[in-house]
Amino acid sequence: MGDVAVGARSGHDGEEHRGRPAESAVPAADSAVTSGSDSGAAEDGRVTDEHTTADDEGPGGPARTPKKPRSFWKELPILIGIALVLALLIKTFLVQAFSIPSDSMQNTLQQGDRVLVDKLTPWFGSEPERGEVVVFHDPDNWLAGEPTTDPNALQTFLSWIGLMPSAEEKDLIKRVVGVGGDTIECKGTGPLTVNGKALDERSYVYAGNTPCSADDQGGQFKVKLPEGYIWVMGDHRQNSRDSRYNQSDKNHGMVPVKDVVGRAVVVAWPINRWGTLPVPDTFDQSGLNAQPNAAGLPVAPQGIALLGVVPVVLWRRRKR
Template sequence: MTSDDRGSSSTSMDEEPRSSRQQPHEEDKVSSGGEDRRGRSRRKQLPLWQETVLLLGIALVLAIVIKSFFVQAFYIPSESMEPGLVLNDRILVEKPSYWGDSGPERGDVVVFKDPGGWLNPADAAGPTNPVAKAMAKIGLYPTGGHLVKRVIGVAGDTIQCCDDQGRLMVNGKPLDEKAFVKRGGASCDGPMVDQCTDDWEVGPIPEGHVFVMGDNRNRSADSSFHMCKPTVTDCVPGDEFVPVDLVVGKVFVLLWPADRFRWNTRPDAFEDVPDPS
């Protein structure tokens, strides 16, 4: 080994000595992150009033979307759904249950648009206050022109009034409705036709329609009220049925008053109803 060999470093010829390596400047080490942070800090924030307008706009769009596809608020306009729902109760109606081919089921309490002539002009008009009208359009205030009733029969069903206990029969099956129906002094659960003095039968219900009744059977101008009576000659058969296309959705919450808040479910009375033959 020569003296040159002994004095040489073990570092490879193509590797720089540690002492001669160029150290990055401090600004080089933080340049990418530092510039981003400074860039963000230099961005101009929206004034408070603009942020408020933006948030209100987003809330408005969300409210319209929710009303159109998911949930809508309504109120009870009469005593026809007592005892469960009373005048001026606030309810929520959900719509996804009836998406696609799904439709109302027996026992559902539904909100539907007036099929024509079921409401008086005042109830059909809805809110008259400009603010209330605007709120109604986005689902924050109940709209007019709607009714709330219970579905008694669906397509193909035949409904009869009544058995010897005054109970409605659907496809021959008596309904035990005493848990939610108010007869109001009548002797049967279908009194709007001749006050229970005459039996009646309707059906089969046409495809795409339902037969609805209020729970306060003596105070509800429902499907049974709109049936053609034997003594009326200018009645149009079929007016008693509600097109499924007019059904907005199913009542699932009694929202207000707060002391009566409850979830609304389908009663057991309809579980054993057989399919139409």
């Protein structure tokens, strides 16, 4: 059948094939198969433009023309926009960079260090714990008299998306030494006590400093914290204007938990100071969390769980 189709399209009434073997028409037939159409062979076996277009279209109609990929310069603004949105979301909900402006947290943090602050866990109801280094908004004009900087447009933009610390936000960074329900006390030069337990602060208090300051400006105190508040102190005890020296403000030196931005978890800059900011071991000592009339509480949940399991076991035995 292939030979007949080729002969019919040649327009020579088959005269050229008289007296020749049947195999002489094979090359023409092969050309037709290669083109993808038995009836699409042109004279002398060449494929016409019409048949090539038909092959591209296929049986289902016109084929889709491949889209020309966008140039890099057209995609660049889109990529930049996505990056900015991601940076803003990260700054708002996950992590933000802050700069250390003073020496009040030496030697844990040095002036000029950049720390990354975890802002995610507070969204899930987590509250500051003793020993954590936290960033918080100025509760009541603690930063009065401190010098302020005037950032340029680029610095303002970078701080807005979280790539630079903000110079306009009035934030402080200190260590939490007490939480709601705690009684904090300083007598003489120390040690600092929490709920009657003395803290061994040698691992983080600035060398040469005493845990408490023997002065009448606030270095001697005893406070009981209500729920929803924390007591903060700098690691450089004799060079830190913290809760001790702001007891005359509206919060009596305490920081509302709602003003806490997040926990500082990593020193990110400079490179030679990379490291984490863990909770010192002294805050894990036994008895620090002890509260009156709380001795029997750990047993109660176990008893409740046991009472809940017994009916289930009896029901399963009866069913069997």
